[in-house]
Amino acid sequence: MDIDEIAEKSAASTFLEGFMVDDGDDKRVDTTAWRASLEDDENIRRLAVGAIIVSEMREAVLKETQFTCSAGVAHNKVRYILIQLIFHLLLMKLLCSHLEIGPRYSASMKSFLS
Helix, strand or coil: CCHHHHHHHHHHHCCCCCCEEECCCCEEECHHHHHHHHHHCHHHHHHHHHHHHHHHHHHHHHHHHCCCCCCCCCCCHHHHHHHHHHHHHHHHHHHHHHCCCCHHHHHHHHHHHC
């Protein structure tokens, strides 16, 4: 993926803190500043590619299951662990709605996930 493709796809699918411009009625990405940061910092470029992959995963989940989900990428371990925890809880909720779980586990699982 080249810089232009990364900039375009990530700007279209991700909220970019620090790169949003308020145009009165709506907010948009400052694509010039965003592209410049992608060129300057390899870590930001990796996060942007990760955001594109996560966006594609969310679209696939929606298409296959008609469920929305939340997922993201982060540049530090604490955020990564929290994101993974949220993702796994949502996955458990999704599985519980599709699988028949015995009555003993069903009530406790439903109360845990709600």
